[in-house]
Amino acid sequence: MISRQLLREEPETVRTALEQKGVEDVDLDRVIELDEEWRELKGRGDTLRHERNEVSSKIGRLKQEGDEEAAQEAIERSQELKAELAEIEERADELEAELHEAMLRIPQIPQDDVPVGADEDENVERRREGFDDLRDLPEPVTPHYDLGEELDVLDFDRGAKVAGGGFYFAKGEGAMLEHALIQFMLEVHREQGYVDVFPPIPVNSASMEGTGQFPKFTEDAYPVGDTDPAAYDDDDLWLLPTAEVPVTNMYRDEILLDDDLPLKHQAYTPNFRREAGEHGTETRGIVRVHQFNKVEMVNFVRPERSDERFHELLDEAEEVLRRLGLPYRILEMCTGDLGFTQAKKYDIEVWAPGDDMPDGPDAGGRWLEVSSVSNFEDFQARRAGLRYRPERHESAEYLHTLNGSGLAVPRVVVAILEYYQNEDGTVDVPEPLQPYMGGREVIEGGEKVGESAVGAGEKE
Known part of the structure; x- marks a missing residue:
């Protein structure tokens, strides 16, 4: 606050x-x-x-x-x-x-250099990367939701059957691709000095309040059991919407030492959000789903270091896409699209060529947000009681927190299935992921099972 x-x-x-x-x-x-x-x-x-x-x-x-x-x-x-x-x-x-x-309901103050704008239409594109040497693509590029079902690496009907709309099964090489991306991202960030954390998946209301999800965004959260949204006590539990919540609250109401900073943690978790696609193609595929995997980077820093660390964090998140060879752009959020808790935020949007959307690049396709890199300054620290002591004899002060996804896995899967697909319907595996997929260089798909996989004229 x-x-x-x-x-x-x-x-x-x-x-x-x-x-x-x-x-x-x-x-x-x-x-x-x-x-x-x-x-x-x-x-x-x-x-x-x-x-x-x-x-x-x-x-x-x-x-x-x-x-x-x-x-x-x-x-x-x-x-x-x-x-x-x-x-x-x-x-x-x-x-x-x-x-x-x-x-608790007053938002963070935007930094002075944040572009002033009403909504996402006034966000500012800062740069594009990876468009100078695009690979040859099929014409047309098959959208991931069609290709995923053709290869039997994504199963939407069975996901809806067991959990409802907004859930899916990743199967065979699709599941292997998700696991490979998670392991690859974690390894990249270890090289960048991050310490792994594997946090609890349910979190209490105090934690959700500490990072700014509550009380404003209670309706987006999944309660565990019959939880009263108005009862903010330590006994109620919620499925985490992002690893930012438990990792930031690890040190809630604690005092860190100056020598501890900067403190860099990364965490892989499944994430749960009620928000899902509302119209059009957003309801198809895995762009907007209720459960998704993500690797999150959380930083705790001295106030005078947060602006510099913000740009370093952006570069650390970009490194994943650079190594995967996926084209992307950097978008700075204007004040109207900045978010409740952020003082400054950049989005990293990967290019997915399968759906030609009105706001897509000249090369066709569309942009998919895979990371939001945010500087909260001391906003979360005041809510969660996160402080540090500059010197052992000095008074404790509020530290600054930052985070960024490194990255949201399903949307990277979308980009890989669409950008690396071949004319014959197979998909090349980006070289950095091949060691995590048993040496596979190409996703060829699997054989569907059950009567539904057999043509009507072939059924016995």
Whole structure:
């Protein structure tokens, strides 16, 4: 969350951020009033405590002096102060809870150089990579959802049968490709200095709140069991939407040392989100699904290092696509598409040539986001109590957090199936993945099973 000091000293900066990010459910004037009333009560409480301490110390002295009447008056005044103070503290606690809840709904302030725009149409393309030497492609390129079923490496009907829409089976070489990508990505990031973490898959509400998923995006999460979204306690559990949640919260309410930073963790997890395709081809295939694999990179850094680390993190995520030889572009998010928690964000979008979309590149096809590289500054740290001590004798300060996907696996699978497909319907395996696929150089597909795989005229 933002600091209360920023709210008090620069309310118009906060108001501008609300407008730029399109947040309409926050009454900022009311939040400011809550803070002012809370501070006034805290001040009155401090004054009453000071008076009560003076009265308490005077009671003993008056009794020693034998002035029982004055001592009794002091006792009565002390009791009045105690009752008044209890009333003030109760009201202050109520205001604190209301203020905390309101602060959780105020978004991060965009950095000054973030492009101002209303929505994704005003994002800024920064550069493209890998388009100078494109491989020869079939005409037309078969979309991954058709090719995946033809090769029997993707099975959408059976995925829907066992779990509903938005789920799929990866089979045979399709499953091998997903596993290979995960292992390859993890190895690349180990070379970059990342320490592996394999976190719990369910997370509690405190963790979801710590990284900014709650309370604003509760409806996108999958509860484990009959969980009340309004009950933010340590007993409820949710399937994680991204490894960012458990890995960032590993150090919640802890103080790290300066020598620990920068701290770089990576984690492979399955991820679960209710958001799925709403129309058109987005409902087909594995571009938007409820469960997907992803390797996530999470960084904890000193504040003065976060901007530099942001660009290093972007390069670390790009390295996966460079080695796979997949064309991609870098897109900077404008304020209206920046996201609730981010101060700055770049998306990495891989080129998938199978579906010719209106917003695709000149070469046809479309862009698929495979990574969002984000700088949260101290926004998550304030929510999760993530601090570090610059020197052992100094006060603890909030650190900065960053993360980026390295990468989202299903969309990379889409790009490989479409970009590396051949005229005969097979798919070349990118060279870096071949060792992870038992030396396979080509995905040739498998034989379908069951009566549904037999033509109607061939059935017995």
